[in-house]
Amino acid sequence: MRVTDQQRNMSLQSRLKSNDARLSKSMEEVVSGSRVNRSSDDPTTHATAARFKTQAVRYENMVDQNSNLTSYFETAETAINSASGAMGEALNIAQQLSSGPQTPSQLSAAAKAVTGLKQTMLDAANTQHHGAAVFGGIDDQNPAFDPTGAFLGSSTARRVQIAPGETIEMLSGDSTFGGANGAFAAITALETALTNGDQAAVGAAIDGMKAGEKSLSMARQSVGDRMNAVDFATNFMENAILSDKDRVGELTDADIASSIGNVQGTMGTMQLALQVTARVGETLNSIFKL
Amino acid sequence: MSNISNLFSMGRGALTSQSQRLEVAQHNIANSSTEGYVRQRVDMVTLGGQYGGNARGVTTQGPYSVRTPFYERQIAHHKAESGFQGQVAQVASSLESSLFPNAEAKTAVRVGELFDAMGALSSQPGDAVRRRDVLSRAEDVASSFRRDAGVLGREMTSIESTSRDQVDALNKDVQQIAKLDQEIRQAVAGGGGNDLIDERNRIVGRVAEQMNVQVVNGKDGTVQLVTEDGRSIVEGGQAREIKVQKNNGVLSLTLSGVSGDQAIAKPGGALGGLMTAHNDVALGALNDLNTRAEEFATEMNAAHSAGFGTDGATGRNLFSFTLGAGASSFAVDAAVAGKPDALATSGTGAAGDNTALRAMMDVRDAGLPSGGTIEEGIRGIQQKLGTTIADAVRNGETSESSLQQLDAMKSSVEGVSMEEEILNLTQAQRGYEAAMKVLSATETMFDSIMSLKS
Numbered sequence: 001m002r003v004t005d006q007q008r009n010m011s012l013q014s015r016l017k018s019n020d021a022r023l024s025k026s027m028e029e030v031v032s033g034s035r036v037n038r039s040s041d042d043p044t045t046h047a048t049a050a051r052f053k054t055q056a057v058r059y060e061n062m063v064d065q066n067s068n069l070t071s072y073f074e075t076a077e078t079a080i081n082s083a084s085g086a087m088g089e090a091l092n093i094a095q096q097l098s099s100g101p102q103t104p105s106q107l108s109a110a111a112k113a114v115t116g117l118k119q120t121m122l123d124a125a126n127t128q129h130h131g132a133a134v135f136g137g138i139d140d141q142n143p144a145f146d147p148t149g150a151f152l153g154s155s156t157a158r159r160v161q162i163a164p165g166e167t168i169e170m171l172s173g174d175s176t177f178g179g180a181n182g183a184f185a186a187i188t189a190l191e192t193a194l195t196n197g198d199q200a201a202v203g204a205a206i207d208g209m210k211a212g213e214k215s216l217s218m219a220r221q222s223v224g225d226r227m228n229a230v231d232f233a234t235n236f237m238e239n240a241i242l243s244d245k246d247r248v249g250e251l252t253d254a255d256i257a258s259s260i261g262n263v264q265g266t267m268g269t270m271q272l273a274l275q276v277t278a279r280v281g282e283t284l285n286s287i288f289k290l
Numbered sequence: 291m292s293n294i295s296n297l298f299s300m301g302r303g304a305l306t307s308q309s310q311r312l313e314v315a316q317h318n319i320a321n322s323s324t325e326g327y328v329r330q331r332v333d334m335v336t337l338g339g340q341y342g343g344n345a346r347g348v349t350t351q352g353p354y355s356v357r358t359p360f361y362e363r364q365i366a367h368h369k370a371e372s373g374f375q376g377q378v379a380q381v382a383s384s385l386e387s388s389l390f391p392n393a394e395a396k397t398a399v400r401v402g403e404l405f406d407a408m409g410a411l412s413s414q415p416g417d418a419v420r421r422r423d424v425l426s427r428a429e430d431v432a433s434s435f436r437r438d439a440g441v442l443g444r445e446m447t448s449i450e451s452t453s454r455d456q457v458d459a460l461n462k463d464v465q466q467i468a469k470l471d472q473e474i475r476q477a478v479a480g481g482g483g484n485d486l487i488d489e490r491n492r493i494v495g496r497v498a499e500q501m502n503v504q505v506v507n508g509k510d511g512t513v514q515l516v517t518e519d520g521r522s523i524v525e526g527g528q529a530r531e532i533k534v535q536k537n538n539g540v541l542s543l544t545l546s547g548v549s550g551d552q553a554i555a556k557p558g559g560a561l562g563g564l565m566t567a568h569n570d571v572a573l574g575a576l577n578d579l580n581t582r583a584e585e586f587a588t589e590m591n592a593a594h595s596a597g598f599g600t601d602g603a604t605g606r607n608l609f610s611f612t613l614g615a616g617a618s619s620f621a622v623d624a625a626v627a628g629k630p631d632a633l634a635t636s637g638t639g640a641a642g643d644n645t646a647l648r649a650m651m652d653v654r655d656a657g658l659p660s661g662g663t664i665e666e667g668i669r670g671i672q673q674k675l676g677t678t679i680a681d682a683v684r685n686g687e688t689s690e691s692s693l694q695q696l697d698a699m700k701s702s703v704e705g706v707s708m709e710e711e712i713l714n715l716t717q718a719q720r721g722y723e724a725a726m727k728v729l730s731a732t733e734t735m736f737d738s739i740m741s742l743k744s
Contacts (some may be wrong), residue, residue: 004705007320007698014694039676040386046393047673050697051516054402054665061406069413127421132414138642141416158644160413167648170413 008280015273018264026262036252049251053068056244058164059237063080064160066234068130069170073127073227076171077220081136082218084126086117087183091209098203107202111194118187122149125177135173144173149184151177163233168226183212231262294739297732300347304725307334307350315711322706326492328355329706330484331405340426342363359507361700362491369495370502370559375686377563380450385576388441389575390672396670397434401586404431407494411635415644416600421630425622427628432620435583439523439618442576449568450541453534455559457543460500461532463493464515468529471512475527478511487511493494497523501532501543502558519555521545541568543656548633571678576617576673584616585658590650594626597634597646602641608633608650 029035038045093110125135125145130138136153144153155174159167177183186208193201314332321327332352390396404427411420470490477483494505494513503523506514515524523530523545532545535553544551557565587609589685594608606626612619628630637645658664 001704002702002707002710004701007701007705008698010694010701035391038386039390040383040679041676043673043676043680046676047669050395050669050672051666054398054669057399058402058406061409065409072413107623130414130417130418136642138640138644140414140642154640154642156640156643158413158642159648160644160650161648163408167361214392250509261622 008277009088010274012277013182015269019270019273023263023266026259029259030256030263033254033256034252035254035259045251047067052244052248052251056248059241059244062161062163063237063241064232065160066237069160069162069168070230070234071139071229072129072134072170073223073230076134077126077223078217079124079127079134080176080220080223082193083121083177083183084213084220086120086124087187087209087213087216090114090117090187090190091206094193094209096203096207097199098206099192102199104197107197108193109198111191114187114191114194118149118184118191121183121187122147127150133173135171135176137170137172137174145177145184145230149177151179154169162230165228167231168229168245169230171219171223174264176215181208181215182209183216186212239257294732294736295303296346297345297735298682301725301729301732303337303347303349304728305722307332307348308722308725309345310350310353312715312722314715314717317353318706319708319711319715322708322711324488325493327706328357328484328488328491328704330355330422354482354485356704357487358600358700358703361703363505364495365693365696366498366503366627368696369498370690372556372686372689372693373425373499373560374502374563374566375689376562376569376683377685378571379679379682381564381567382675382682383528385442385445385572386672386675386679388445391438395669395672397431397667400427400434401432401654401664401668405651408651412647412651415635415647416575416641418630421600421633421635425626425628425630429623429627431623432609434592435575435579435620436619438579439576439615439620442572442579443545443618446568446572446576449572450536452532453541453564453568456500456564456587457532457534458480460497460561461499463497463531464524464529466512467493467497467524467528471524472642474511476545483511483684484548496558499555499560502562504555517554517556521547521552521554526559527736529636539573540546541565572674575675578674579619580601580614580616581620581660581666582616582619582658582664583670584611584613585667586653586664587611587616587658589653589656589658591623593646593649593653594634596637597649598636598639599626599629599632600636600641601631602639603632604634606634608634610689658675 004277019255033043036042036046036049048159065234067141089125093114097107097110122145126143127134131141132146133153134140136142136144138158139152140158141150144151146152151174157169157170157172159169162168186205189208190202193199194206304474310332311334330353332350332354334348364516373511385684387674403612404424407420407424407427409423411417435478462632467490470486470493474483474486474490475485476492478580482514482590486607490513494515497503497515498505501523502518503515504518506516508514508669512527513524514522514526515521521530523532532554533546533551535542535545535551543557543565545554558561587607592608593603600605608626610621610623621627635647636643637649653664655663658667660667662670
């Protein structure tokens with residue numbers, strides 16, 4: 001086969017061009033630290049990595065929202081604890097005054113104490129979180145209970161997402177504090193009995209107080225369950241975020257050592273190609289001298 | 291006397307022949323770097339035939355160009371393929387970097403941010419700040435769709451403009467080929483035309499890069515350039531005009547003819563690449579984007595219009611769009627834009643209810659009619675574009691590699707080898723000197739005879 005000057009030039013150009021492209025790619029990998037810098041580098045890998053990245057960002061946002069939700073449930077739990085403590089004290093008063101002879105002044109003083117405890121419960125039931133009534137249900141822009149303990153909010157609780165496809169109900173105070181068998185009905189009955197100096201009615205109020213206390217206890221348990229659900233979802237997502245980020249790294253991170261090796265190797269090859277061409281030129285000059 | 295005369299005749303023939311060899315070698319050396327130049331050669335032929343009895347000297351045949359029509363046809367085909375793939379890769383790469391900067395599908399990210407903002411609002415749907423944030427994110431989604439549509443639209447305009455420029459240049463080349471063919475026909479009839487053919491073939495090479503043409507060589511030195519669907523662009527020294535047409539947003543190439551302009555089914559080459567980049571890549575991506583935008587808006591509107599704003603009103607859409615141009619016309623509906631109270635979050639009318647909001651949030655994971663979620667759909671456009679580029683680059687590399695190999699093989703036959711030409715030059719020089727010596731000896735003999743007679 002004849003070897004012409006044009007072939008030599010074409011061969012050199014072709015080698016320089018392909019090495020130049022390899023050099024650019026390797027240098028981009030070294031600079032960015034990633035071997036997939038655009039979809040066209042590896043469409044399937046890029047799409048998979050993008051899916052993991054999107055999921056991680058979505059989970060991060062949901063973890064933030066869950067943190068807010070946990071804070072909401074913690075506020076609710078504190079309020080229920082406070083109300084439960086007040087109910088406990090009121091129940092003690094009822095049990096002490098339901099038997100044995102009691103003077104009107106003793107009953108009147110007890111009535112004042114129970115009114116104070118009822119106010120504590122009212123404050124707890126009207127607790128706010130970020131300006132919204134914790135126990136107001138979906139109607140949370142106003143106080144959940146009026147001064148008499150009547151429920152003003154909505155018995156419908158708001159449902160919120162804690163993980164993709166996973167929702168949880170927030171709270172409504174109606175079932176916790178309100179209703180005929182609720183804590184406010186029981187403490188109001190006790191307050192009325194004590195104010196009226198009706199010792200028999202005080203005794204009769206004890207069962208209602210116990211039911212109200214049980215209702216609060218169940219509400220606390222329910223809040224705890226929901227917090228656990230939120231924690232569970234949050235833990236799952238936090239682990240998933242780490243796992244997703246790891247997967248993105250595994251898929252796209254460049255092998256820096258190998259990339260640097262490629263840069264050096266390609267540069268060496270380019271220099272050699274130029275040297276070989278220079279040698280061929282020298283040989284040609286010798287022929288001209290002949 | 292007749293023998294001495296024969297010696298003079300042979301000497302003259304030898305001098306002329308060697309001189310022609312020198313001339314051709316010099317011509318080859320001078321054109322060794324001329325693009326498309328095909329080396330020429332002369333053959334030394336014994337006068338009266340090699341075995342013709344009495345020696346009668348030497349003459350030459352040629353000069354003729356050492357051509358390889360097979361390689362030329364193969365190269366034309368591979369140039370068209372390489373041009374096609376290169377153009378698709380170039381346009382799609384440009385589109386990829388402008389549509390998805392930093393390798394990110396921004397519109398999909400904006401959609402995700404909208405849903406995240408809705409998630410934050412869902413626990414407190416009455417919160418004015420969060421309502422404003424959701425509307426602001428919705429505006430971001432809308433502007434992102436419009437931006438993507440704008441990028442695609444500008445890219446298509448640019449491709450169309452480039453196509454028209456390239457077709458203008460192609461028509462000039464085709465006209466030039468036709469004109470050269472007329473000159474070549476005359477020159478070949480007169481026994482020359484090699485350099486004209488080289489020049490014509492250089493232009494044919496350019497045309498082959500632009501369009502997939504079959505090159506049919508005529509005996510009179512002219513060429514016929516035929517498209518893949520069998521129509522002649524150049525034939526018998528006559529050229530037909532190529533035009534760029536646009537119908538319903540789709541670009542095509544046509545060839546003028548007696549019965550009007552006819553579409554070239556598969557133009558191939560760089561121009562075919564531009565048509566594919568315009569119609570399949572950019573317009574395809576825009577159509578996909580429009581479909582996704584319209585489906586997304588429709589799903590979101592269905593949930594939103596069933597809900598109530600905190601102002602108590604219902605039946606309003608969240609997004610508006612023009613059918614068929616969903617992405618470029620995508621906007622937050624005027625009834626909602628800038629009015630946080632109009633954002634429908636409640637399914638019942640109660641201000642604190644979030645069921646309408648959650649219905650909208652469910653759209654995130656719901657499959658759209660065209661398949662996949664909205665975010666997957668937008669990222670699908672990115673992946674499709676990436677795959678197109680990767681395929682075009684890979685196919686282009688394969689084609690380029692074949693082209694290089696063919697070029698090398700063609701060049702090994704047609705190209706000028708300096709070493710060979712220097713040797714030819716030396717050989718011809720020595721031959722010339724020897725012929726001079728023979729002439730000189732003959733003259734001496736002749737002079738001796740003349741002196742004898744006097």
